[in-house]
Amino acid sequence: MTRARRWAGLTYVAPLVVFLTALFLVPLVELLRLSFSPVDSYNTALPGFTLDQYKRVFTEPYFYGSLLETLATALLVATLCVLLAYPAAYVLARRAPGTMRTLLFVIVISPLLTSVVVRTYGWVVLLSGNGVVNRLLVATGLRDEPARLLTSYPSVVIAVTHVLLPFAIIPLTTALGGLDHNLHRASQTLGAGPVRTFLRVTVPLSLPGVVTGALIVFALAMGIYITPLLVGGVTQPLAGIRVYDQVETVFNYPVAAALSFALLALTLLSTTLLAGGFRIWERRLHG
Amino acid sequence: MAERRRRFGYDRAVGLLGGACAAAVFLFLIAPLVVLVVSSFNRDASMAFPPSGLSLRWYAEVLGSPDWQVSFRLSGILVLMVVPTTVVIGTLAAYGLAQGSFPGRRLLQGLALSPLMVPEIITALGLLYYFHGVGLINSVPGLWLAHSLVALPFVVRAVMVSAANLDPALERAATSLGAGRVRVFFTVTLPLLRPGIIAGAILAAVTSLGEVAVTALVAGANTTTVPLRIFSAVQYQLDPSMAAVSTLLMAASVVVMVIADRFARISEAL
Numbered sequence: 001m002t003r004a005r006r007w008a009g010l011t012y013v014a015p016l017v018v019f020l021t022a023l024f025l026v027p028l029v030e031l032l033r034l035s036f037s038p039v040d041s042y043n044t045a046l047p048g049f050t051l052d053q054y055k056r057v058f059t060e061p062y063f064y065g066s067l068l069e070t071l072a073t074a075l076l077v078a079t080l081c082v083l084l085a086y087p088a089a090y091v092l093a094r095r096a097p098g099t100m101r102t103l104l105f106v107i108v109i110s111p112l113l114t115s116v117v118v119r120t121y122g123w124v125v126l127l128s129g130n131g132v133v134n135r136l137l138v139a140t141g142l143r144d145e146p147a148r149l150l151t152s153y154p155s156v157v158i159a160v161t162h163v164l165l166p167f168a169i170i171p172l173t174t175a176l177g178g179l180d181h182n183l184h185r186a187s188q189t190l191g192a193g194p195v196r197t198f199l200r201v202t203v204p205l206s207l208p209g210v211v212t213g214a215l216i217v218f219a220l221a222m223g224i225y226i227t228p229l230l231v232g233g234v235t236q237p238l239a240g241i242r243v244y245d246q247v248e249t250v251f252n253y254p255v256a257a258a259l260s261f262a263l264l265a266l267t268l269l270s271t272t273l274l275a276g277g278f279r280i281w282e283r284r285l286h287g
Numbered sequence: 288m289a290e291r292r293r294r295f296g297y298d299r300a301v302g303l304l305g306g307a308c309a310a311a312v313f314l315f316l317i318a319p320l321v322v323l324v325v326s327s328f329n330r331d332a333s334m335a336f337p338p339s340g341l342s343l344r345w346y347a348e349v350l351g352s353p354d355w356q357v358s359f360r361l362s363g364i365l366v367l368m369v370v371p372t373t374v375v376i377g378t379l380a381a382y383g384l385a386q387g388s389f390p391g392r393r394l395l396q397g398l399a400l401s402p403l404m405v406p407e408i409i410t411a412l413g414l415l416y417y418f419h420g421v422g423l424i425n426s427v428p429g430l431w432l433a434h435s436l437v438a439l440p441f442v443v444r445a446v447m448v449s450a451a452n453l454d455p456a457l458e459r460a461a462t463s464l465g466a467g468r469v470r471v472f473f474t475v476t477l478p479l480l481r482p483g484i485i486a487g488a489i490l491a492a493v494t495s496l497g498e499v500a501v502t503a504l505v506a507g508a509n510t511t512t513v514p515l516r517i518f519s520a521v522q523y524q525l526d527p528s529m530a531a532v533s534t535l536l537m538a539a540s541v542v543v544m545v546i547a548d549r550f551a552r553i554s555e556a557l
Contacts, residue, residue, distance in 0.1 A: 008468075009387015013395055016380035016443070023436045024402055027413035034416060087309035088316075107317050113540040114320065115497030115514040118533040121521050122319025125326055128525060130333070132322060165316060195301050223406020226499050230521055240408040247504065253416060260409045267406060 035257035043252040053258035063242060063259055067266055070239040073157065074221035074270075078168075080161045081217045082210055085168035089209075090202075092169070093176035108173075112166045120230045123159040124150060127231070156232040163227050164220055168213035175209025176202070204285055211278040215271060222267040239263045320537065327530035345531040355516065355532065362496060362513040364427070369434045369495040374488050376435075377442030378480060384443075385450030403440045407500040410436070415504040425507025433501045438494040442487035449483025493540050 035053055037045040057063045092108065095101040111119050126132050127149040134146040149155050179202065187197040225240030232238075234245055239259060246256035330340035349355050384396050402410060414433050415424070423429030457479065461471045477484075499514045506515055513536055520529055 007387070007389055009383040009392070010389045012379040012383025012387070013399075015376045016399055016439070017395065019376055019435070019439070020398055020402070023414070023417075023432055024410070027417035028405075028409070030417055030420075031409070031413045084312050084315070087305055088312040091306065091309040104313060107313050110320060111316060113493050113497075113544055114537045115499065115517070115533075115540075117497070117499050117514045117517045117521070118323065118536055119319055121517060121529060121533055122323045124521060124525065125322050125530070126319055162315065162319065165312075193297075195297075219404060219406075223408050225408045226503065226518065230518070240406065243408050243412060244504075247412060247415065253412075256412055257416070260406075260412055263406055264409055 031257045032261060034254055035261055037254045039252060039254050043250065043254075045254050053254045054262070056255060057258045057262050063239075063255075063262075066237045066239045066242045066259075067262060069237045070222060070263065071266060071270060073160070073238060074218050076157060077160050077164060077221040078214045078218040080157070081165050081168040082172075082214050084161070084165055085172050085213060086210075089169050089172035089176055092173045093179075108166055108169050111163065116163060116226050117230070119163055120159055120227045123155070123162065123231055127155050127158075150231060151233040151235070153232065153236070156228045156236055156238075159227050159231040160221060160224055163224070164217045167216045167220060171212040171216070172206065172209040175206045175212075179205050207278075207282055207285065211275070211282070214278075215275060218274065219267055219271050222263065222270075323530045324534050324537070326527050327534040329527045329530075332526055345527040346535075349528050349531045349535070354511075355513075358511055358513045358516045361427070361430075361510060365430055365434055365512065366492050366495050368431045369438055370488050370491050372431070372435045373438045373442045373491045374484060377439055377487055377491075378446050378477075378484055381443045381446035381450050381483070382476065382480065385447055385453065386455070399443045400440045402436060411501040411504040414501060418505050424505055425510050427510060429505055430502065430510055430512070433505050434495040434498050437498055437501055438491040441490040441494060445487035445490055446480055446483040448486075449480045453479055489543055492543050496536065496539060496543075 034045060036049050036051070038048050038050040038052060039045055057067075088104075088108065092101070092104055095104065128134070129146050129148075129150075131149075133149060134143075137143040137147060138145065183201055183205070184197055187201045188194070192200065223240055225238070225244050228236050228238050229241050229244065232241075234241060234249075240263070243256045243259050243263070246252050246259065326338060327345055328341045328343070329338035329345070330342040331338070380399055384392060384399065414436070418424045418429050418433075423432070453476070458471050458475055461475045462468075466474065497514055498512070499518050502512055502515050503518060506512065511519070513532060517529055517532055517536075
């Protein structure tokens with residue numbers, strides 16, 4: 001490859017760099033600057049520099065509590081997604097190509113191809129006062145009267161898990177599909193049953209897929225706000241919803257910006273820590 | 288022998304249990320969507336499930352409503368603007384990133400995919416504040432740029448899969464046979480990148496059709512896209528007309544996907 005050709009790559013990337021600088025980097029920098037702005041009594045941003053917004057975010061339980069709650073929720077959702085993704089991905093990866101496999105695959109990616117509003121709205125219908133879930137609960141005698149499922153924390157966890165589950169299934173399917181089937185046969189020839197083979201061979205070898213899926217789901221769950229807002233309402237103690245609330249009802253942009261960057265920092269920090277932790281675990285497992 | 292038979296039975300039971308778990312997960316994935324589609328044909332104004340009777344009245348209501356017509360037109364226009372924008376920028380970038388070996392390549396690759404990593408509320412708030420300053424709030428160009436920003440990383444990633452498998456010998460062969468660089472790009476490179484480009488275009492279309500997280504903050508009364516109208520309506524009322532719109536939106540995505548699946552394997556791009 002000639003020198004000129006090497007650099008030619010850069011010209012192809014130039015439009016993207018211009019686009020992302022103008023619409024992504026510059027707005028983020030502006031937002032960062034806004035988070036250090038003082039506000040007047042009408043929450044209008046003033047010129048100057050202050051750490052007040054960050055002080056509020058880290059001292060008022062309304063804000064820092066929401067950050068901790070978001071972290072706990074994201075960890076819970078990531079765990080649930082991995083647990084639910086495993087059987088689905090296993091079936092999907094082992095199935096021979098054909099109509100059934102295509103159908104299952106369409107089911108897996110169908111949530112990705114429908115608007116998040118549509119998916120969430122489906123849950124609103126399912127969980128509403130006279131929805132299917134409540135009717136089942138009453139009909140089976142588990143409850144005497146319909147439960148208030150919407151606007152509850154469990155419903156938020158269920159809906160967010162549903163929305164993010166495909167992001168865990170896809171990498172896991174890829175990882176499981178790439179496993180050498182001879183390893184299974186070897187394990188079984190040496191006397192291990194399918195269950196033991198699964199636990200001692202399949203699961204350890206699929207860990208990279210598990211890790212990728214868990215990290216993606218975790219990062220997305222940290223910033224999700226439309227789904228919990230629709231299912232759980234504006235009072236849910238999640239950071240994304242608090243940011244939205246500051247913007248739409250309180251009109252305090254600087255505090256919204258400060259909370260956003262606290263959320264971003266927390267997301268980056270915990271993702272890095274999780275990735276590091278997983279790497280150590282994998283290394284220990286594979287010697 | 289008995290021992291073997293018992294173990295066989297045990298393994299089989301575990302296998303069945305795993306299969307049942309998988310079936311439950313697939314049901315979990317599809318249930319909300321199925322419920323919506325079925326509810327949209329309800330005869331009554333309630334969201335009761337199963338419906339008391341079937342009718343198409345909610346579709347007639349939605350398709351006859353001027354508000355919804357405006358939203359459908361807007362969402363359609365946005366898809367037609369966002370797909371070419373992101374495909375051109377994304378394809379060029381993916382090709383450059385996969386083929387070039389200039390310094391800072393990894394950094395630029397990180398930049399190209401970074402909008403995927405930043406929580407959606409931050410991207411939304413950043414654009415809201417920025418668009419306020421330049422007067423793009425509640426405007427079609429504003430939504431066009433916002434949707435393009437959200438969709439772009441998906442296109443880059445999809446095309447990069449194809450670009451990484453590109454054999455440079457083919458381009459060299461074309462060059463040695465006398466084709467100029469532009470001609471090589473259009474007659475050799477682009478056709479080879481086709482599967483990735485098509486997958487990217489689908490993802491861009493579906494993303495724009497369904498985008499709410501950023502749209503909710505930068506759109507306004509005159510620029511209510513279909514999913515945004517569903518979003519604001521669902522917060523106040525539950526009636527089957529919303530299920531009908533949701534079904535139409537889903538149908539649009541499925542049509543896009545079925546067309547695309549004939550040309551490219553989307554699964555590889557995700």
